[in-house]
Amino acid sequence: MISPRYAREIPQRYQLVAARCTSCGTIGFPPRRVCKHCRGRQFEPTKLDSDGKILTFTIIRVGADRFSKQTPYAVAVIELNDGTRLTAQVTDCELESLEIGQKVRLVFRKIQEDGKAGILCYGYKAICV
16 A cells, blocks of 8 residues: 555655756656766756657556556657656547647646555646647
8 A cells, every 4th residue: 555645745746846967967757866877966856847749658458456447548658848758647538539749748637546545646647638
């Protein structure tokens, strides 16, 4: 089970905060301890752009137990306008109309309920624009 306090204290999950290397400017998302480009160890927080495009996607028709009530749904690799890539569920659009290169925007949404107590977990999803 996910601890609600722990999950709420992860800025990249709720605010799309990444780490920009102060040496070379490379953006790491989620934030890293060592820059993948120059091996630097000094970072500053940076807010990511919420707009981007779909690089590739798949449609999940048989989901894991936690997501079985949401099937079918799409999951995509998204490249944000600042070049950062991430994976997110695509929602609020017709699955048949999804295509590579389609413009999307990341929004804050409910991801799942966790455990018997039904703790709500939130994060980002992509919507078609």
